Amino acid sequence: MRLSLSLLALGLTSVALPALAEEVNIYSHRQPELIQPLLDAFTAETGITTNVAFVDKGMAERLVAEGARSPADLILTVDIARLKQIVDAGVTQAVVDPVLEANIPATLRDTDNHWFGLTTRARIVYASKDRVQAGEVTTYEDLADPKWKGRICIRSGTNDYNIALLGAMIVHHGEDYAKTWAEAIKANLAKKPNGGDRDQIKAIAAGECDIALGNTYYMGQMLSDPETKPTAEMVRIDFPVFQDGGSHLNISGVAMTKAAPNKEAALKLMEWLASDEAQRIYAEKNHEFPVKDGVARSALVQGWGDFTPDTVSLSDVAAARPAALKIMEEIDFDN
Known part of the structure; x- marks a missing residue:
C-alpha cells in the first residue's frame, strides 16, 4: 500500500x-x-x-x-x-x-x-534535395565553411544532442578547434536556434534554410507519418564524418x-x-x-545506405560534455 x-x-x-x-x-x-x-x-x-x-x-x-x-x-x-x-x-x-x-x-x-x-542513432545532416547537391557536405568540419552562411538551421546549441556532437569534436580535435568550429556554425545560421529536430526538417522544406543537423530517427518517424511524409520527402539525409573518423553516434x-x-x-x-x-x-x-x-x-533506414560509424569512446564524449557546454555558453550560441 x-x-x-x-x-x-x-x-x-x-x-x-x-x-x-x-x-x-x-x-x-x-x-x-x-x-x-x-x-x-x-x-x-x-x-x-x-x-x-x-x-x-x-x-x-x-x-x-x-x-x-x-x-x-x-x-x-x-x-x-x-x-x-x-x-x-x-x-x-x-x-x-x-x-x-x-x-x-x-x-x-x-x-x-x-x-x-x-x-544507437546518428547525428547527421538534413539537406534540401533541391538546393544542396549530394556530396556537398562530407564532413562535420565542412559545416564551418562560409559557403553555408545564412543556410544552416539547428535546435538549441545546449541541447544534449548538439552538446554530444561538440563533445565528439573536442575528442577529435581539441577544445580550441571545437570552439572555432562552433563559432563558425553560429555565423552560418539562417535564424536563431529553436525547436526540435523535426522543426529543422520543416524549416528546410519551407525554404528557411538549406541544411540542418539532426538525428536519423526523427526523419524516419516523419517519413512514416502520412501527415508529415510530404514535408520529409523534400529533405535528404547525408552522413557526414569527422575528418579523422566516422559519423557521430x-x-x-x-x-x-x-x-x-x-x-x-x-x-x-x-x-x-x-x-x-x-x-x-x-x-x-x-x-x-x-x-x-x-x-x-528498418527497411526505410536501410534505404539510406551504409555509413561509417565513429569509433571514439562514448565515455570520452561524455567526459567532454562540461567543456562543450562551456563553449556554447561562452560564444552565446543561441543568441
Whole structure:
C-alpha cells in the first residue's frame, strides 16, 4: 500500500493488479510514445506490468533526493552524458548478467556494468534535395565553411544532442578547434536556434534554410507519418564524418537504480529490451539502430545506405560534455 501511494503521488501510470503481481517502475526521459509499444509487448509476453514516470529534467537530483525510498527500478534515457551523469550521482547499481553481455556489444555498455546501450542513432545532416547537391557536405568540419552562411538551421546549441556532437569534436580535435568550429556554425545560421529536430526538417522544406543537423530517427518517424511524409520527402539525409573518423553516434540506454524495489522483474525487462523482439520493435517503430547483432534496421533506414560509424569512446564524449557546454555558453550560441 505504501508503494502504491508513493507511485500515485509521483504521477506514475498504474494499473490495478493482484497484490502479488510483478511490476517494474520506470523513470524515463524518453517520450512516452517512443517506448510504450515496447512496454506493451513486454507486458503481453511476461505478464509484468510497467509503470512509467516521464522525467524531463532533474532525474539524477530526484533519485538522490528519494534515496533508498525511491520507487524507481529502472532509468530509460537518451544521450551518453545523461547516463553518465546518473551513474556519477551514485544512484545506480551494477548489473552483471550474461544475457546483457551477450546481446549488447562491449563498446555500448559501461565497463562497470552500470549502464547499457539499447539503441544507437546518428547525428547527421538534413539537406534540401533541391538546393544542396549530394556530396556537398562530407564532413562535420565542412559545416564551418562560409559557403553555408545564412543556410544552416539547428535546435538549441545546449541541447544534449548538439552538446554530444561538440563533445565528439573536442575528442577529435581539441577544445580550441571545437570552439572555432562552433563559432563558425553560429555565423552560418539562417535564424536563431529553436525547436526540435523535426522543426529543422520543416524549416528546410519551407525554404528557411538549406541544411540542418539532426538525428536519423526523427526523419524516419516523419517519413512514416502520412501527415508529415510530404514535408520529409523534400529533405535528404547525408552522413557526414569527422575528418579523422566516422559519423557521430549516440545511444539510448538503461540503468538499474540502487533502490530498485522490484529488482528481479526489472532485470527481466532489461534482458527483454536487449532481445531480438524488442530490438526489432525499436527498429520498426522508432527507426533507431538496433545494438544486437543480427537484428536488421528498418527497411526505410536501410534505404539510406551504409555509413561509417565513429569509433571514439562514448565515455570520452561524455567526459567532454562540461567543456562543450562551456563553449556554447561562452560564444552565446543561441543568441
